[in-house]
Amino acid sequence: AQSVTQLGSHVSVSEGALVLLRCNYSSSVPPYLFWYVQYPNQGLQLLLKYTSAATLVKGINGFEAEFKKSETSFHLTKPSAHMSDAAEYFCAVSGSSNYKLTFGKGTLLTVNP
Amino acid sequence: EADIYQTPRYLVIGTGKKITLECSQTMGHDKMYWYQQDPGMELHLIHYSYGVNSTEKGDLSSESTVSRIRTEHFPLTLESARPSHTSQYLCASSEEGFLGDEQYFGPGTRLTVT
Numbered sequence: 001a002q003s004v005t006q007l008g009s010h011v012s013v014s015e016g017a018l019v020l021l022r023c024n025y026s027s028s029v030p031p032y033l034f035w036y037v038q039y040p041n042q043g044l045q046l047l048l049k050y051t052s053a054a055t056l057v058k059g060i061n062g063f064e065a066e067f068k069k070s071e072t073s074f075h076l077t078k079p080s081a082h083m084s085d086a087a088e089y090f091c092a093v094s095g096s097s098n099y100k101l102t103f104g105k106g107t108l109l110t111v112n113p
Numbered sequence: 114e115a116d117i118y119q120t121p122r123y124l125v126i127g128t129g130k131k132i133t134l135e136c137s138q139t140m141g142h143d144k145m146y147w148y149q150q151d152p153g154m155e156l157h158l159i160h161y162s163y164g165v166n167s168t169e170k171g172d173l174s175s176e177s178t179v180s181r182i183r184t185e186h187f188p189l190t191l192e193s194a195r196p197s198h199t200s201q202y203l204c205a206s207s208e209e210g211f212l213g214d215e216q217y218f219g220p221g222t223r224l225t226v227t
Binding site for chain 2: 004009034036041042043044045046049090100101103104105106
């Protein structure tokens with residue numbers, strides 16, 4: 001069984017500030033971890049994924065995430081927020097044999113000018 | 114860029130109507146999925162398919178049904194829509210093989226049943 005917990009349903013930052021979105025997972029097998037972004041009235045777009053190679057994963061739009069097995073975490077960061085980063089962000093895990101993704105509840109990121 | 118399409122994007126219908134939400138992908142992916150998404154909630158898998166003539170129910174019970182007659186097409190049908198079916202429905206697909214393969218999502222259909 002696997003699950004994802006995203007701490008903070010809403011995060012607000014100023015433009016230019018650090019973005020930190022938290023994700024903790026539970027998995028009975030080595031996990032594959034994903035971060036997706038959803039802009040209003042759109043589907044989900046993959047930001048980055050961890051598949052047991054490097055623990056620091058770089059994604060699109062300047063985002064990166066670090067896999068920490070000891071903390072069962074996969075937090076998403078970006079050094080400097082841009083107004084265009086305002087969106088909802090979902091963390092997801094897969095690791096069973098059936099290719100299904102389990103999603104967290106999402107974190108809405110607001111960027112203030 | 115993902116090539117997965119959903120129609121209609123928005124649909125408002127009355128109770129009791131039969132509806133079909135369309136999903137098509139041009140990537141040749143074997144695996145396809147339907148998710149239900151409510152505001153402020155996680156995506157819930159309601160159906161998935163591993164290939165033609167293969168369909169399975171997901172983690173969230175749903176009164177909808179699906180079919181997979183062609184690789185590229187994975188429609189979802191509600192025989193009699195009810196207000197409780199009001200939600201956003203997202204279709205996705207992924208490649209064969211590697212568990213770490215990401216899912217590609219369509220833009221979604223926002224369904225309102227009055």
